[in-house]
Amino acid sequence: MIRLSEIERIFPVGGETVHALSDVNFTVSKGEYVAIMGPSGSGKSTLLNIIGLLDRPDKGVYSLEGLDTTELTDDQQASVRRNKIGFVFQFFHLIPRLSAAENVELPMILAGTDPAERKSRVLEALSSYGLSERMKHRPDQLSGGQRQRVAIARATIMRPDIVLADEPTGNLDRSSGTEVIQILENLNDNGITLMMVTHDPDLGKRASRRVRLVDGRISADTGSP
Amino acid sequence: MKVRDIVQYSAKALSGYSVRTLLMILAMAIGVASVIVLTALGEGARVFVTREFSSLGTYILIVLPGRSETTGGPPPLLGETPRELTLEDALFLARNSVVRRVAPITVGSAPVSWKHREREVTILGSTESLFDIRQLTMAQGRFLPAGDPTRGSGVCVLGHKLKTEIFGNQSPLGEWVRIGERRFRIIGVLAKKGQSLGLDMGDVAIVPVASAQALFNTSGLFRVLVQANGRDAIQKAKKTILNTIRKRHEGEDDVTVITQDALLSTFDRILLAMTLSVAGIAAISLSVAGILIMNVMLIAVSQRTTEVGLLRAIGAPSRQILRLFLAESAILSLIGAAFGIMLAFLGTWAISRGYPEFPVTVPAWALGAAVFVALLTGLIFGVLPAKRAARLDPVQALSRR
Ligand SMILES: Nc1ncnc2c1ncn2[C@@H]1O[C@H](COP(=O)(O)OP(=O)(O)OP(=O)(O)O)[C@@H](O)[C@H]1O
Ligand SMILES: [Mg+2]
Numbered sequence: 001m002i003r004l005s006e007i008e009r010i011f012p013v014g015g016e017t018v019h020a021l022s023d024v025n026f027t028v029s030k031g032e033y034v035a036i037m038g039p040s041g042s043g044k045s046t047l048l049n050i051i052g053l054l055d056r057p058d059k060g061v062y063s064l065e066g067l068d069t070t071e072l073t074d075d076q077q078a079s080v081r082r083n084k085i086g087f088v089f090q091f092f093h094l095i096p097r098l099s100a101a102e103n104v105e106l107p108m109i110l111a112g113t114d115p116a117e118r119k120s121r122v123l124e125a126l127s128s129y130g131l132s133e134r135m136k137h138r139p140d141q142l143s144g145g146q147r148q149r150v151a152i153a154r155a156t157i158m159r160p161d162i163v164l165a166d167e168p169t170g171n172l173d174r175s176s177g178t179e180v181i182q183i184l185e186n187l188n189d190n191g192i193t194l195m196m197v198t199h200d201p202d203l204g205k206r207a208s209r210r211v212r213l214v215d216g217r218i219s220a221d222t223g224s225p
Numbered sequence: 226m227k228v229r230d231i232v233q234y235s236a237k238a239l240s241g242y243s244v245r246t247l248l249m250i251l252a253m254a255i256g257v258a259s260v261i262v263l264t265a266l267g268e269g270a271r272v273f274v275t276r277e278f279s280s281l282g283t284y285i286l287i288v289l290p291g292r293s294e295t296t297g298g299p300p301p302l303l304g305e306t307p308r309e310l311t312l313e314d315a316l317f318l319a320r321n322s323v324v325r326r327v328a329p330i331t332v333g334s335a336p337v338s339w340k341h342r343e344r345e346v347t348i349l350g351s352t353e354s355l356f357d358i359r360q361l362t363m364a365q366g367r368f369l370p371a372g373d374p375t376r377g378s379g380v381c382v383l384g385h386k387l388k389t390e391i392f393g394n395q396s397p398l399g400e401w402v403r404i405g406e407r408r409f410r411i412i413g414v415l416a417k418k419g420q421s422l423g424l425d426m427g428d429v430a431i432v433p434v435a436s437a438q439a440l441f442n443t444s445g446l447f448r449v450l451v452q453a454n455g456r457d458a459i460q461k462a463k464k465t466i467l468n469t470i471r472k473r474h475e476g477e478d479d480v481t482v483i484t485q486d487a488l489l490s491t492f493d494r495i496l497l498a499m500t501l502s503v504a505g506i507a508a509i510s511l512s513v514a515g516i517l518i519m520n521v522m523l524i525a526v527s528q529r530t531t532e533v534g535l536l537r538a539i540g541a542p543s544r545q546i547l548r549l550f551l552a553e554s555a556i557l558s559l560i561g562a563a564f565g566i567m568l569a570f571l572g573t574w575a576i577s578r579g580y581p582e583f584p585v586t587v588p589a590w591a592l593g594a595a596v597f598v599a600l601l602t603g604l605i606f607g608v609l610p611a612k613r614a615a616r617l618d619p620v621q622a623l624s625r626r
Contacts, residue, residue: 054538054619075542082540093535093623097241107539109230154539 001161001193002028002051007060009046009216020046021057021216030161033188034195035207043216044197045166051195052085052164053077082111086155088165088184092147094139094154100146101126101135104153111158125153129183145176152183156192163187165196169203181206226545235552242525246557249518253561253603254568256511257595261569263507264591266576267500272584274492284325284459285358287483288318288449288466308479309445310470312375312434318451318469323462326452328355329374329434333441335405337430342391346384347429348404350437358452361426364388366398366413369433377435381409386427388414404430405440459484504591508598514561515606518554522610526550526617533614534622547615554607555600562599566592 009021020043028034036044049055050062053069062069064084069077094103101122108118126132129149139147148168155163165184169177181203188194196207204210212220239246290310315329331350336343355361356368368382381404388397397411409432417427438444453462463482470480526533533546541549573585 049620052538054623075544078537078540078542078545081538087538089623093531093538095532095535097237106536109234110226110536110539110541110545112227112230158540 001030001065002026003061003063004051005061007047007050007057007062009043009050009055010058019216021050024060024216024218026211026218026221028193028195030193031188031191032193032195033185033208034193035204035210036195036197036213037199037201037204037210038213038219040199042213044213046216047213048164048166048195048197051162052087053081054087082107083158084161086152086158086160086163088148088151088155088163088168090167090170092139092144092151092171094147094150096139099136099138100131100142100150103139103150104157107154107158121157122153125157126150129153143176144172145179148172148176148180149183152180152187156187160192162193162195165194167197167199169198169200226541226548231549231552232556235549235556238525238529238549239553239556245521245524249514249521249557250561250564252514252517253511253558253599254564256507256514256602257562257565257599258568258572259510260504260507260595260598261566261587261591262572262576263503264500264595265569265573265585265587267496267503268588268591269583269585271493271496271500272586274496275489276584283360283485284453284456285485286451286453286459286462286466287485288315288451288470289481289483290445290448290479292479292481308474308477310449310480311444312438312446314470314473315446315449316374317473318449318466321462321465321469323454323458323465324451325454326354326358328352328358328450328452329446330355330448330450331434331437331441331443331445332447333437333443335440337387337391337402337404339391339397339400339402344387344390346387348437348440349429349431350434350440351431352434354452355431355450358450359426362416364414364416365396366411368413369431370412374433375435377433377437377439379407379409379436380412380433382413382415382431383411384415384425384427384429384431385417386425387430402430404432407436407440409436459486504594511598511602514599515602518557518603519606519609522550522554522607523613525553526610526614529614530617530622533617534619537617537619538623543615546617547611550611550614551604551607554603554611558599558603559596561603562596565595565599569595 004024004026007021007024008019011018011020024047036047038044046055050057056070064080069080072080095106098106104122104125105118108121123132123135126135129152131146131149131153134142134146139150142150163184168180168184172180184194184196185206196203198204210220210222211218288310290308312329315327318324319327328351333348333350334345335348336345351369352374353369353371361368364385366382369380372378381402383397391397391402392400397414400411401408402411415426432440451462451466453459463484466482467478467480471478536546536549537543569587573587576583576585
């Protein structure tokens, strides 16, 4: 469903250009669990952002479910992000003035979902992540693990096909990190395509497929099992 | 995204920064209030002047001796004085069919004395017609009697204030007062009517026009008030007056006729223009509020960069970001406008308490215009920050912590 061909991403830095990604060819089928690994600055986040339509490649074609995404308008790309993709970030990126429930509700507000339905879905999502006691809490009143669980609830509330996680455990201690990974793997078990950037080799080993980036190129890919 | 949700989201964002939000609302409120209060003052001035003119009576034309400078024509030769407007001229005007009444007026100043009391006041020489034309009312007695205006008689009518100052609470009817070198019997006292066109009708003594002319040793009139037969007759009466006087004055156009309507509409226009320009100046204070809104929204955008990035990541198109930030500016302006209206009513209330005779009214259009201008200001000055937010690159926005 995800097909990248000859993807290139260049950043002009000063007078020079940095090749964040060069000649990336890569396909992911529905329901895969992919760990993206590699040294710092190798282009992992850039790759994930392009797949999540937050960034556009300078060259190459990215088609998602047969749709050439480079042809889409800003509105159409936003609609794909809203309905098909869920992001989980290293720094959670919860909105500090909103409660846990309101943060989770946000994608549905953007989508124009009916308020009554929003409420029940938020309740359901938060309780399934063991956060029903924390609904009214603001992010600064939550622990790191709780925050990331709220963020995952937000990423999945629109029932996306793909979840993209950029170092989701990078800011967590080991036990809450494991908890978060289990939640993500559980999503994958239910058919969601999971792509996760990680520095942790142990976490990488849990994935069914590992892709290694070095200097913006794919240096190793265990391939689909 | 539903409108209700946009409003709710923006309102929540605003309440998150309460001090800053309150400052902006205050600035907007002051701007809106000053527009409304100044408009109300201008409107009050207009109503005030209109009221003054209507107290002159209805369908009135004023005939003055001398040519008005604005009518053009050759300038008068050196040393030429305008021909006098005489009592005969005035009486001649009364014969015309479009003219209902004519009140010739002579004005002078003379001491009025009774026993040991004496006061210098304005002496008004006129006829019984003045009573109807100026829509006077009597407190006591009666007004000047009808009769041949060219024959002066020794009667007079006192203004309310003059009567009180000389006679106190006593009835003056039938008493004789001395005005200048002549004696007059008091036949009436005017009711309080207040001021009209700068002449305090309470502080005058009214005598028959011929008596006044004798008193001041003049044959000319100060002016002639002509009442036309109706509103439609006013223009016709003006022409007739000019024609009649030209014939009697050997072809010279040496009087000026002012119609009350023309005077009123001129004043009306001038005062409306004044009101609008004053309101315009006040609107500048709104733009100060606008610039404040712009600055604060720019700060808000830079503080909420990650929030914008996140909204993009969870599926908001950049148009939506624009709308969200514009909604914040609009909400600020509207709340500011609402407080401004309250402030304005407080202000006009205070003014009307301080100056009860001055009519301060807030015109409905001023309210609408103030709210509209406030909203417009908020949106115009909100566009730049909102555009900046909408243009943010989501990846960079999110990479900042
Ligand atoms: N906006 C940008 N401007 C300039 N260079 C950039 C920009 N974004 C990324 N880069 C460069 O592109 C390269 C890839 O960056 P990327 O963030 O994808 O790396 P990464 O693999 O995620 O690294 P890390 O593990 O440290 O997160 C780096 O060399 C980085 O400096
Ligand atoms: Mg990264």
